[in-house]
Amino acid sequence: MKRWIITYLILTLGFFNAPAQSFPNLKFNQITVKDGLSTNAVNCTYEDQNGIIWIATSKGLNRYDGTGIKEFKHVANDSTTICNDAILSIVGDKEQQLWLGTAKGLSRFNPLTGKAVNFFNDPAHKNSLAHNFNCVPFMDSKGNLWIATNAGVQLFDYKQRKFITYAIPAPRKGGKGYLTFNSITEDRQHRLWALGNGGLYLIDEKNKQLIAYSEGSALTLYQANDNVVYLGQASGGLKRFDRQSARFVPVNIPLLNKPNTRVNDLIEWTDNQQNKWLCIGVSGGLILKNLKNDQVRQYVTDELNPASLNAFNVYHLAKDRQNRLWLSTDNGISIIDPNYQNFENIPIYQQVKLNNPKQFGIPNNILETEDRFYITCYYAKGIYVFDKNWQLLSHIARIPEKVKSFLSQSVNSIYQDEQKNLWFSTDSGLVKKAGNRYKIFFPPADLSNKDNLAVSKLYKRKDGNFWIRARQNGIYLFNPNTGKFIKHYPPDGKNIDGSVFSCLIDRQGDFWIGATKGISLYNAAKDAFDKISILDHKGHPSEISWVTDIIQDKDNIIWAVSDVGLLKIDKAAKTGLLIDDKMGLPENYLKRILIDTLNNLWIPSQQGIIKYDRKNTFTYFNFNNGCQ
DSSP, X not given: OHHHHHHHHHHHHTTSOOXXXXXXXXXXXEEOGGGTOSOSOEEEEEEOTTSOEEEEETTEEEEEOXXXXXXXXXOTTOTTSOSOSOEEEEEEOTTSOEEEEETTEEEEEOTTTOOEEEEOOOTTOTTSOSOSSSOEEXXXXXXXXXXXXXXXXXEEETTTTEEEEOBOOOOTTOOSGGGOEEEEEEOTTOOEEEEETTEEEEEETTTTEEEEEEOXXXXXXXXXXXXXXXXXXXXXXXXEEETTTTEEEEOOOGGGGSTTOOEEEEEEEEOTTOOEEEEEEEXXXXXXXXXXXXXXXXXXXOTTOTTSOOOSBEEEEEEOXXXXXXXXXXXXXXXXXXXXXXXOOOOGGGGGTOSSGGGTOEEEEEEEXXXXXXXXXXXXXXXXXXXXXXXXXXXXXXXXXXXOOGGGGOEEEEEEOTTXXXXXXXXXXXXXXXXXXXXXXXXXXXXXXXXXXXXXXXXXXXXXXEEEEOBTTOEEEEETTTTEEEEEEOXXXXXXXXXXXXXXXOTXXXXXEEETTEEEEEETTTTEEEEOEEEOTTSOBOOOOOOOEEEEOTTOOEEEEETTEEEEEETTTTXXXXXXXXXXXSOSOBOOOEEXXXXXEEEEBSSEEEXXXXXXXXXXXXXXXXXX
């Protein structure tokens, strides 16, 4: 119950004018050992031509096809398995083979057979792999395979199956650390660069040597679409190449000024609003830099937000053919899908200074006025009042404010009339607030039974009277001018079949009610309600239960949700169709429904939110996409 109500709040907030955000509200969908990863220590990902994601972990190679994960590991005394389980990097060649750089050698892996050909350093052969430790392969635009190792940079000769080592100039300060290389990359002019502990080097293919370009441990190099070149370092932060001075100059990002902060990877990404960002994977999280200015935003772990980045180190960034970002981290994989960045979480309960969101209650109704939001919370948590920037203004514990009744703490909904009077539906009757004065109206029932005091919501008719939903007491008709209850329509087990949990006055002025055992329409000619017949996809009558929300689309079709599925009702025929999991609905147990300006249906469920285009397509969002 809690999930769908909070989900309903998050979804509803999306239709209000939340504060404008310069940066995207990223949601991170995580893949971990719980989903089948060999370990949460992930070094990189690679997408092959078939859309399969290959994952380099410290405990083997993982294959992910969107439905499950398969492991490939080193097996002792079997030379056809990968040479080591600690995989650092993956690239693919023209023959759709995968080259795996590991902590102990290099493997060429065949995805079809699951077999590998392994390469190791042999001191007796100068054309063997230069070093077994930390081999990082790179495939250039011409299909050449390059290897960054702890003993230099090599080019692999496919025909002769040998490695060609490129000469490295000795540094001015001496030492052997300059032989250790971290990666190789290619810029937009197809120049190749080697990045190592000794600095940045240009690869001279003609003379088979490296040309020193800048000093300092270099980890990653990226040239953006605007041709600006960025360099990420192990301790020097992020730098940008300045053409006038012909050198790299620091980019001021406060997080990167902290000691031991590494810039591990860089990539450019365009969000759904066509904004371009430089994505920076660092030891400490993810940073987005606006490519048009120096504005940056950091994305880190937030224990209160399950859709936040749940990791500390971001080692590698990759972009797939669907424009999703794959972050390889020390706590599994985090995926950013631009199509799922639709929900803005507003952590309103922290402003109340509560240690636990449960103390805030479950938000179940929102009223937006000219200058504020009113939120009612279940159960018996009163009303929270916020300004248009979602800053807390006040907490009203009960309505009226000075009464002592516990039932007055349970406020179910709020309505504002044309005179700006507020009407509160509470468990202790209907309450009107005009200015600073309150007046209570009790239903004409046996008030010794406290359940008879409850009023859930009111609905204004064209004649100015109110329909009042009163749960197990059905429906009342109320005149707000006289303050009198005009008529009572109690549940009769037939036309109003059970307690009433939802209502709708449609654009034609017709009044619909959803009850525990069906949905009914008010018949003005009879001054009574008619129950609607619901059929399944085979045309058989269906028993409907717990109809908890009703809406109307632009084509005047009535939609309702129940605990057995989605109802589509033809007003003219006064019959309905049950849409359930047999027709593609992700979940049958539904509680709320909204419709957007494009006429899509949005349906909170127990596990997430369903988007339905009213034709054939259901799209499912869950907590990984920002729903809490």
